[in-house]
Amino acid sequence: MDITEITRQTLDLRPLRKGPGHKYDHGHALVLSGGAGRSGAARMAARGALRIGAGAVTLGVPPAAQLEVAMQVTAVMLQRVPDGAALTEALKDRRISALCLGPGLGLGDRAYSMVAAALAAPRLVLDADAITILAKDDALRAKLHPGAVLTPHGGEFARLAPDLAEMAKDDRADAKAEAAERAAARLNCVLLLKGPETVIAAPDGRTLRHRATEDRATPWLATAGAGDVLSGFITGLLARGIAPPPEAAALATYLHAEAARAHGPGLIAEDLPELLPQVLRQLGI
Known part of the structure; x- marks a missing residue:
């Protein structure tokens, strides 16, 4: 198994720079x-x-949450998306280049219809409740x-791949990576298995690993909410189209950890997006 370690030296950060355009x-x-x-979870991801x-981020909300969300956002736009049929219609907008769902989505009929419609999107991130729905269907x-x-x-992960759950928890070298690799091949998608040692496995066999351990812990x-922000970071990079999904996930994971290291004790999830400009400046972006 060939594993690429995610470090400052192995990442190409140049695409993070913005060029001209609207x-x-x-x-x-x-x-x-x-x-x-x-x-709240979706707002943090956004x-x-x-x-x-x-360049633009829109929150798709059910009518019952519209006022709540409108009172909390400024630069993020708002659109009513009550169900899967409405999502299918929204995705006809060619300007939408990536989709994120799962954080705070719920597990009812609306959420199920959303996941079903979302899978038609060419670039998307599925987290939290969306993963639970997928695991059942x-x-x-x-x-x-x-x-x-x-x-x-x-x-x-244990719900998605119960037969690989023990391997994913195994302390032996590369066991977690092997579990993620097998699951990604089986599911035909990119799988980011979170933890102090985060593994990103692509269905074509590529595997990347980020270690936030020891002096980089x-x-x-x-x-609460840190994973929602990570999903947002990945979605933003996918929307920009600056890297294939495995590499976008790797870059987001690295920046997510660097933002946490920049803050240190007392961090809450809302801090992470606000620390990102500092991290990017320190990296020369």
Whole structure:
């Protein structure tokens, strides 16, 4: 198994720089929100997509959450997306270049219809509730494709691939990477298995690994919403079209950890997008 370690030296950061053009030249991300009282996760993901350079970001919300979300956002745009049929219609807008769903989405009929419609998008990130829905439905999993990035933590991975769950927890060298690699090939998508050692596996066999351990440990990322921001970072990079999905996921993972290291103790998820400009400046972007 050939694993590429994700470090400053192995990453090409040059595409992060923006050239000339208007906002839609730099991508338009659509992030789907859950209902009233459940929009915070999607709002954090949307903020992450905006901070990482997507030219435009829209939150797709059900009518019941529209007022709640409108009171909390400024640069992020708002669009009513009540169900899967409405999402299918929204995706006809050719300016939308990446889609994110799952954070705070819920597990009801609306959420199921959203996941079913979302799988037609060529570039998308599925996290949290979207992963739980996929884990329960063979027909939906069969529609996954290499432009889709799944970002499970250990528990979600166990639901997606229960036969590989113990291997993913194994402390032996490369066991977690092997589990992620097998799952990515089976699911035909990019799989980012989160943790202090994050593994990104592509269906074509490419495997990347980021170690946030020892002197580069980021224990402050063990806070509610940090994974939602990571999903937003990946979505923003996919929207920009500056790297294939595995490399976009790797770049987002590295920047996510660097933002946490820049803050240190006391970090909360909302801090991460706001730390990104500092990190990018330090990296010479």
